[in-house]
Amino acid sequence: MGAIKRESRELAYEGTIVKVYKDHVVIDGKRAVWDYIQHNGAA
Numbered sequence: 001m002g003a004i005k006r007e008s009r010e011l012a013y014e015g016t017i018v019k020v021y022k023d024h025v026v027i028d029g030k031r032a033v034w035d036y037i038q039h040n041g042a043a
Contacts, residue, residue, distance in 0.1 A: 018037055
């Protein structure tokens with residue numbers, strides 16, 4: 001796997017504890033969309 005560059009991040013869902021983002025990335029010249037889950041809280 002080569003260099004990974006994130007072009008943008010958009011908020012797809014926002015809940016009380018989690019936020020789900022769509023990351024638009026370029027990997028070795030190919031575009032992909034990754035899901036990123038951010039958890040704001042402790043268990």
